[in-house]
Amino acid sequence: MKKSKLALPALPVLLAVLAWSCADAYSPVTVPVLPGKAADFAAFQNVYFIDFVSDVSEAGVDAQAEIRRTFSEEVPFAIDRKVVLLEPEHWASIRGILQRYGLSADIEYANSLFFRNVFQAHARSLFFTGRIRVNVKKMGVVKETRDEKGDRRNAYETVQVWEMEARVFLIDGDAARIIMQETFSEKLEPGPGTTPQFNFNALFARLTAKLISALQPRKVLQERFLITR
Amino acid sequence: MKKIIFLTLFAALLAGCAVHRYHSEFAFANKLLQEGLWQEAIFRLEKARAAGNDSAALHNNLAVALEGLGRADEAEREYQAALKLAPANVQIRLNLDKLKKNQRKDADEKK
Numbered sequence: 001m002k003k004s005k006l007a008l009p010a011l012p013v014l015l016a017v018l019a020w021s022c023a024d025a026y027s028p029v030t031v032p033v034l035p036g037k038a039a040d041f042a043a044f045q046n047v048y049f050i051d052f053v054s055d056v057s058e059a060g061v062d063a064q065a066e067i068r069r070t071f072s073e074e075v076p077f078a079i080d081r082k083v084v085l086l087e088p089e090h091w092a093s094i095r096g097i098l099q100r101y102g103l104s105a106d107i108e109y110a111n112s113l114f115f116r117n118v119f120q121a122h123a124r125s126l127f128f129t130g131r132i133r134v135n136v137k138k139m140g141v142v143k144e145t146r147d148e149k150g151d152r153r154n155a156y157e158t159v160q161v162w163e164m165e166a167r168v169f170l171i172d173g174d175a176a177r178i179i180m181q182e183t184f185s186e187k188l189e190p191g192p193g194t195t196p197q198f199n200f201n202a203l204f205a206r207l208t209a210k211l212i213s214a215l216q217p218r219k220v221l222q223e224r225f226l227i228t229r
Numbered sequence: 230m231k232k233i234i235f236l237t238l239f240a241a242l243l244a245g246c247a248v249h250r251y252h253s254e255f256a257f258a259n260k261l262l263q264e265g266l267w268q269e270a271i272f273r274l275e276k277a278r279a280a281g282n283d284s285a286a287l288h289n290n291l292a293v294a295l296e297g298l299g300r301a302d303e304a305e306r307e308y309q310a311a312l313k314l315a316p317a318n319v320q321i322r323l324n325l326d327k328l329k330k331n332q333r334k335d336a337d338e339k340k
Contacts, residue, residue: 031297224293225320227286228259
């Protein structure tokens with residue numbers, strides 16, 4: 001009788017201890033996951049750059065030289081591959097026609113006879129191409145100044161704002177498939193006395209930084225469960 | 230009788246120490262995992278395993294550390310080993326499902 005009196009209150013405690021010791025405890029932890037690069041550049045024989053379609057000439061800037069320089073000198077560092085400039089026949093005149101349409105329509109690379117021929121002529125290759133728009137706006141701003149007496153005056157000034165939008169395509173030629181398509185945009189309020197070429201280069205450098213980071217493997221954090229007991 | 234009690238207590242003490250050593254390595258590895266020190270955590274967990282301790286928790290946590298280093302194939306093997314020891318464990322299955330989803334995504338992108 002005595003024994004049962006002792007055992008009865010101890011039983012729930014024993015059961016609780018047993019349950020606690022048997023139960024697993026979890027804690028979440030974040031692990032970095034590399035979802036892979038934009039493309040496996042090493043798997044291709046060549047990486048080419050085809051000139052962008054642009055409407056920049058209206059801004060009085062030689063955009064082509066700067067874009068070519070970026071793709072031949074800076075992008076290779078990001079992808080660890082040499083980028084070769086490709087100038088397909090008639091591309092310059094096609095670009096001129098496309099420019100007249102204000103870049104409103106995207107090129108259907110897979111269905112374009114021109115591009116199909118280019119891709120077939122360069123097997124096992126990747127192609128960088130795209131389009132770039134530059135819009136130079138003039139905006140009126142109110143600036144507060146002080147006159148000789150020290151009184152505040154509002155002065156109306158006109159400032160330039162440069163807007164740039166670039167859409168970059170990375171195409172697997174064999175499959176005629178776009179494997180990366182990114183649109184980058186930037187704005188710049190140029191300082192006094194800067195040349196249009198300087199403004200363009202400054203803006204394009206910002207877009208290049210974005211493009212290069214888009215080409216790098218991106219780290220994504222995901223949750224996993226640790227069993228702590 | 231006294232001798233038997235003494236020997237039993239001594240054996241329990243030794244076993245307790247051994248368990249504590251395992252738990253200290255294991256617990257320390259978990260702390261390292263929380264800090265993202267994957268390499269060191271793997272070292273500790275391997276040490277705990279070498280000491281003869283094989284548990285679903287150890288395999289699972291080792292898999293997490295391997296994932297942290299981007300060694301997905303090895304991580305998958307460890308998750309599978311953990312699931313063999315604890316087939317009903319939801320958390321291990323969730324971890325493995327997420328890893329497999331990433332692997333499928335990678336494979337699709339490479340196609």
